[in-house]
Amino acid sequence: MISPQSDLELEERGTTAGTSYLAEGFTIWSWLSTRDHKRIALLYGVSITLFFFLGGIAAALIRLELATPQGDLVTADTYNKLFTAHGVIMVWLFLIPSIPSVLGNFLMPLMIGARDLAFPRLNLASWYLYLLGGAIVLWALLVGGVDTGWTFYTPFSTMFSNSHVVLCLVGVLVVGFSSILTGLNFIVTVHTMRAPGMGWFRLPLFVWANYATSLILVLATPVLAMTLLLVGIERLFQVGIFDPALGGDPLLFQHLFWFYSHPAVYIMVLPAMGVASEIIPCFARRPVFGYRFMTYAILAIAVIGFLVWGHHMFVSGQSVYAGMVFSLLSFMVAVPSAIKVFNWTATLYKGRITFDAPMLYALGFVGLFTIGGLTGLFLAALALDVHLSDTYFVVAHFHYIMVGGSVMAYLGGIHFWWPKITGRMYSEAWGRLAAVIIFAGFNLTFFPQYLLGYAGMPRRYHSYPEEFQMLHVLSSAGAVTLAVGYLLPLGYLAWSLRYGRPAPRNPWQATGLEWQAASPPPIHNFAQPPVVVRGPYAYKP
Amino acid sequence: MSVPFRLLPLDGAQSATRLDSLALCLLLLTGVVALGVLLLMIVFCVRYRAASTASREHPPAKGRLVEISWTVIPMLLFLVLYAWGAVDYVSLYRPDPAATPVFVVAKQWMWKAEHRNGRREVGQLHLPLGRPVRVVLTAQDVIHSFFVPAFRIKQDAVPGRYTSINFTPSRAGEYQLFCAEFCGTEHSTMTGKIVVMPPAEYAQWLAAGPRQPGMAARGFALFRSYGCSGCHAAGSSVHAPDLSNLLGRRVHLQDGRVLTADEAYVRDSILVPRKDIVAGYEPIMPSFAGQIGEEDLLAIIEYIRESGHDQPTERP
Numbered sequence: 001m002i003s004p005q006s007d008l009e010l011e012e013r014g015t016t017a018g019t020s021y022l023a024e025g026f027t028i029w030s031w032l033s034t035r036d037h038k039r040i041a042l043l044y045g046v047s048i049t050l051f052f053f054l055g056g057i058a059a060a061l062i063r064l065e066l067a068t069p070q071g072d073l074v075t076a077d078t079y080n081k082l083f084t085a086h087g088v089i090m091v092w093l094f095l096i097p098s099i100p101s102v103l104g105n106f107l108m109p110l111m112i113g114a115r116d117l118a119f120p121r122l123n124l125a126s127w128y129l130y131l132l133g134g135a136i137v138l139w140a141l142l143v144g145g146v147d148t149g150w151t152f153y154t155p156f157s158t159m160f161s162n163s164h165v166v167l168c169l170v171g172v173l174v175v176g177f178s179s180i181l182t183g184l185n186f187i188v189t190v191h192t193m194r195a196p197g198m199g200w201f202r203l204p205l206f207v208w209a210n211y212a213t214s215l216i217l218v219l220a221t222p223v224l225a226m227t228l229l230l231v232g233i234e235r236l237f238q239v240g241i242f243d244p245a246l247g248g249d250p251l252l253f254q255h256l257f258w259f260y261s262h263p264a265v266y267i268m269v270l271p272a273m274g275v276a277s278e279i280i281p282c283f284a285r286r287p288v289f290g291y292r293f294m295t296y297a298i299l300a301i302a303v304i305g306f307l308v309w310g311h312h313m314f315v316s317g318q319s320v321y322a323g324m325v326f327s328l329l330s331f332m333v334a335v336p337s338a339i340k341v342f343n344w345t346a347t348l349y350k351g352r353i354t355f356d357a358p359m360l361y362a363l364g365f366v367g368l369f370t371i372g373g374l375t376g377l378f379l380a381a382l383a384l385d386v387h388l389s390d391t392y393f394v395v396a397h398f399h400y401i402m403v404g405g406s407v408m409a410y411l412g413g414i415h416f417w418w419p420k421i422t423g424r425m426y427s428e429a430w431g432r433l434a435a436v437i438i439f440a441g442f443n444l445t446f447f448p449q450y451l452l453g454y455a456g457m458p459r460r461y462h463s464y465p466e467e468f469q470m471l472h473v474l475s476s477a478g479a480v481t482l483a484v485g486y487l488l489p490l491g492y493l494a495w496s497l498r499y500g501r502p503a504p505r506n507p508w509q510a511t512g513l514e515w516q517a518a519s520p521p522p523i524h525n526f527a528q529p530p531v532v533v534r535g536p537y538a539y540k541p
Numbered sequence: 542m543s544v545p546f547r548l549l550p551l552d553g554a555q556s557a558t559r560l561d562s563l564a565l566c567l568l569l570l571t572g573v574v575a576l577g578v579l580l581l582m583i584v585f586c587v588r589y590r591a592a593s594t595a596s597r598e599h600p601p602a603k604g605r606l607v608e609i610s611w612t613v614i615p616m617l618l619f620l621v622l623y624a625w626g627a628v629d630y631v632s633l634y635r636p637d638p639a640a641t642p643v644f645v646v647a648k649q650w651m652w653k654a655e656h657r658n659g660r661r662e663v664g665q666l667h668l669p670l671g672r673p674v675r676v677v678l679t680a681q682d683v684i685h686s687f688f689v690p691a692f693r694i695k696q697d698a699v700p701g702r703y704t705s706i707n708f709t710p711s712r713a714g715e716y717q718l719f720c721a722e723f724c725g726t727e728h729s730t731m732t733g734k735i736v737v738m739p740p741a742e743y744a745q746w747l748a749a750g751p752r753q754p755g756m757a758a759r760g761f762a763l764f765r766s767y768g769c770s771g772c773h774a775a776g777s778s779v780h781a782p783d784l785s786n787l788l789g790r791r792v793h794l795q796d797g798r799v800l801t802a803d804e805a806y807v808r809d810s811i812l813v814p815r816k817d818i819v820a821g822y823e824p825i826m827p828s829f830a831g832q833i834g835e836e837d838l839l840a841i842i843e844y845i846r847e848s849g850h851d852q853p854t855e856r857p
Contacts, residue, residue: 076726149723155700156683160649160725244701250684251699284589286600293608315686316697317704320634324627331619335612338574342611345578348585350600355586363582370578374571377619381567381626383560386633386706387693390686390721454564456550456690458721461729465717541589541597 018522020423035120036523041106042421043127048098049490051134055089056486058082063445063479066472071463079462080147081163087150088168092175093134095406096264099271100217101130101182103413104210106421108186110514110521111204113195113530118188126181133175140167149460151261154242154253158234166235169228176221176228179267183217186210195513197532201295204512204536205288208295209274212302216263216270220306224260227253251316258309266305268402269369270298272409273340276362279416280344282510283359284351287537289343297336297343304333314385323382330380337373341366352541356508357431361412364439368408372400375450393453399446411438411489418493419503423520426496430488438485444478511538553691553716553737554708556633560693563625570618633694636803637707638789640675642846643668644756644839647678647685647698649724650731655836657843659759660752665734669743670713677705677804679835686722689735695721703805710737760844763837767829781826782819788846793820807842 021038024030031039061082065073074082105123109116117123140146146168148157157165190203190211203211230241231253240246242253281288288294310318310326344366353359375397379385388394419425448471457468464472506515513532517525552558588595643666646653654666668674678687678698687706688695696706718733738746753759764770772781787802795818800806809816811833814826833841 071729076729080723080726080728147726153684153723156723156725160683244699250701289601290604290608314630315695316684317699317702320631323630327627327630328623331623332616334619335616338615339608339612341578343608345581345585346601346604346607348582348589350595350597351585351589352591352597353586353589354591363586366582367579370575374575377571377622378564378567381563381622383556383626383629383633384564384567385626386630386695387560387690389695390688451548454550455548456688456717456719458688458719460723463729541600 018518018524018527020518020520021523022423022520024523033124035116035124037105037109037117037120037123038421038521040123040127041102041104044097044101044105044130047127047131047134048094048102051089051093052098053486053490054138055086055094056483058086058089060479060483062086063476065462066464067476069464069466069469069472076462077147078145080149080460081141081145083460084146084149085141088137088146088172090402091150091264092172093130093137095268095402096179097130097175097182098268098406098410099275099413100186100210100213100267101127103206103275103410103417104186104271105182107417107514108189108207108210109193110420110517110525111207111512112190112193112198113513113526113532114189114193115524115526115529117185118193119185122181123185126178126185129174129178129181133171133173133178136171136174137168138171140164140171143167151257152228152231152253153257154231154234154250155244155248158231159238159243159245166232169232173225173228176225179217180221183214183221186214187218190214195529195532201292202532202535203295204274205277205291205294205298206271206274208298209270209277212298213267213270216267216302216305220260220263220267223256224264227256227260230256251313251318254313254316255309258312259306262309262312263302263305265398265401266301268406270301272365272369272406273298275409275413275416276344276365277340278510278512279358279362279412280347280366281537281539282416282508283356283362284348284353285539285541286347286349286351287539289346289349290339291535291537293339294343297339300336301333304329304336308333311380311385312389314382315389327380327382327385331377334373334377334380337369341370341373350541355432357426357428357435358412358416358508360432360435360439361408361415364435365405365408365412368400368404368439368442372397372404375400388453390459391453392449392457392459395459396446396449396453399449404442404446408438408442411435414489414493416508417514418496419507420514420517420519420521422497422500423503424496424500425503425507426500427492430492434485434488434492437481437488441478441481441483441485445475445482446478448472448474448478512536550690550693551712551714551716552693553689553710553712553714553735554693555711556629556708557691557693557711559629563622563629566625567622570622574615633706633708635707636705636789636801637673637675640673640707641669642675642677642705642804642843644677645679645687645698646681646835647687647720647724647731648681649683650720650727652687652718652720652731652733655756655839656747657756658747658752659755660747660750665736666718667736667738667743667746668710669740670710670737672740673707673709675705675707677703677839679703681835683724684722685720685724685731688719688721689716690719691716691735697722703803703808705804710735713737713739756840756843757847758844760840760842760847763841764844767833767837767841769841772826779825780822782822784845785848788842792817794818795820795822795824804839804842807845808838811838811841 146163148161234241240248242248308330311330314323452471503519644655653663655661680698680700685698692708716735720731772779773784790802792802812830815824818824
């Protein structure tokens with residue numbers, strides 16, 4: 001095992017003393033007016049956690065309703081509003097911003113040896129936009145809710161839904177601008193603010209992943225904004241963009257919507273891959289296997305991810321030939337994802353592996369992401385998708401990727417960098433217990449849904465034929481377990497803030513630049529710009 | 542309904558068995574990969590845990606050959622699976638001239654079907670066993686999706702256009718029909734029943750019960766009343782394309798494209814006549830958009846389909 005001292009000779013000038021960013025001002029205003037990327041990351045962290053639990057409550061009610069085949073707990077209308085609320089909150093207010101805005105915001109400057117992001121005020125503005133958008137969405141839910149599903153398919157959303165669609169669209173639109181600003185900030189930061197010696201192929205994979213994600217955010221989110229604007233215009237003025245009765249085309253909406261929303265899946269999962277690529281080498285004490293291949297895979301996923309949106313529309317009536325092209329590209333995007341899984345596994349080979357809480361989350365991430373990715377092949381295979389699309393198979397698949405993947409990695413990252421962020425250690429035993437409970441609860445919740453889907457259970461059903469009940473009951477039981485698993489970190493992490501033992505500068509003996517700063521880091525991270533003389537992951541078994 | 546749960550829904554159509562084999566193949570392949578990765582992870586985690594004394598000498602930093610092989614091999618396997626899925630997909634959607642068309646209109650929240658002889662039904666659909674069927678779909682309000690798990694088929698019904706899907710029921714019985722695309726408050730009650738009967742029984746069923754005049758006969762009357770016959774009838778002085786035997790025929794267009802005439806093509810030709818102009822004809826046909834209802838359109842299409850035969854007859 002290497003000692004922290006051996007890092008020092010390489011990045012000596014980076015270490016600093018000085019007031020920690022947490023101690024610099026204690027008033028509420030000092031937080032609300034901060035331009036420090038680390039404080040903004042915490043602001044995001046608190047608000048995102050709030051939305052996560054709101055979305056979780058909606059999920060819990062959905063699973064409770066589905067424990068019996070009759071729709072007896074809530075009315076059909078309420079049920080539809082619940083799953084819409086769950087989707088809108090989780091996708092736009094939790095999954096998309098979670099890792100980039102919280103961990104990315106905190107770590108990107110530290111990892112590349114910068115004092116802050118390139119545009120600190122813009123960074124704060126994007127948090128305010130996020131909060132404003134989130135508040136508008138909550139407002140829409142409080143005044144009566146939306147029943148279109150998070151996909152807002154036309155002409156239902158434009159002509160037939162009697163709920164607060166426009167208000168909700170405005171909220172999502174505003175949050176979208178927050179994403180664009182964050183993406184822009186990251187891109188400029190990575191291009192212009194790397195420390196001396198920090199070449200492109202010395203960037204940690206977490207930085208690469210967030211960089212690629214930012215490119216997607218900046219290129220795809222404007223399309224979402226236009227789409228939502230068009231839906232709003234259509235709904236308010238009936239101009240006939242998407243409504244066939246007025247000469248419009250409902251499939252046009254789907255093309256525009258998925259052109260953003262498929263890349264959005266990679267916005268959620270690429271940063272998660274970045275987190276796993278930091279944690280696994282650290283706890284295996286091995287450099288990540290095939291660093292260059294890993295970066296190419298990230299870029300390949302980001303590029304090909306733009307070209308596969310049509311695979312959401314195999315049964316929509318789009319041309320058969322379009323379907324064939326989108327299917328082929330969907331199989332191709334699975335290749336770089338597979339490469340990453342193989343490389344993480346190979347990183348373990350000849351390592352010196354310890355199983356602290358972050359590692360358990362990261363290994364859980366790899367397992368769940370593998371299952372989610374492989375079942376994606378079933379949906380990419382054209383004829384099979386005809387049977388499986390819009391069933392619970394799809395629900396299970398994207399929860400494995402988005403919850404099993406993104407949320408596991410997000411929690412892993414929170415645990416990994418918690419000592420750096422807060423300057424405190426949490427209870428390792430509770431951390432491991434929570435990781436195991438979440439992994440078990442997750443599989444119990446979502447694995448039965450694959451079976452349900454193949455058996456023909458359609459999604460978004462408020463009541464369902466009796467023969468599906470057994471699997472639904474299993475899934476609901478899993479959801480209870482999962483809820484317990486998610487509440488645990490809330491408890492022991494909060495506990496650690498007060499009672500946790502002070503964290504050393506580098507508790508995991510990690511080699512990333514961020515561990516050279518004090519825990520918690522001082523305001524400007526490094527007193528002098530560190531000089532980087534080697535690539536990332538300088539672990540020795 | 543007290544149907545016992547089945548992991549594999551009954552295979553009620555010929556294509557279902559083929560689809561299950563594809564699914565099984567994929568399951569085996571992905572299962573082997575998933576178990577392989579899992580097994581390797583467990584082996585490495587145990588063998589190279591911090592406390593173990595296993596040798597860590599000469600750890601590989603990169604392995605170009607390994608990496609290339611685990612990139613190329615999955616890619617080749619994926620290509621095979623892609624081709625299999627694509628071939629089966631095309632066969633579901635390629636217009637099959639031998640298939641009997643059935644017309645289904647979806648609306649919030651019911652399925653309405655009309656058979657060629659004018660027999661109509663709501664919430665259920667009777668089909669003959671062992672005969673290829675082509676369900677032609679449209680929707681009156683929002684997007685719905687026609688989903689029969691036992692047949693492993695699904696097709697969205699989109700307002701303003703016709704979509705269709707082919708299959709051959711291979712087992713008599715009753716099957717569940719679901720709406721798979723979220724369509725509003727009562728989405729989960731928009732279910733129905735597919736009844737597959739032996740052909741003789743089906744013919745009997747078709748002849749009995751409530752119906753209106755055969756679709757083709759009604760279509761013929763509409764064909765005249767909308768003035769279509771003024772140009773398209775044999776011996777008309779206007780130079781208009783011949784419509785006999787049009788459905789399923791290859792049509793050469795002015796701009797060089799060639800397409801196979803299906804219901805959607807005929808519908809577009811009536812509502813948007815300038816979209817696909819037939820080679821050798823002037824674009825003189827007026828649009829009937831806004832003047833003609835979906836049901837009338839379907840009847841006229843049926844008349845055109847039948848007009849290739851000697852006289853409009855009702856065939857089961």
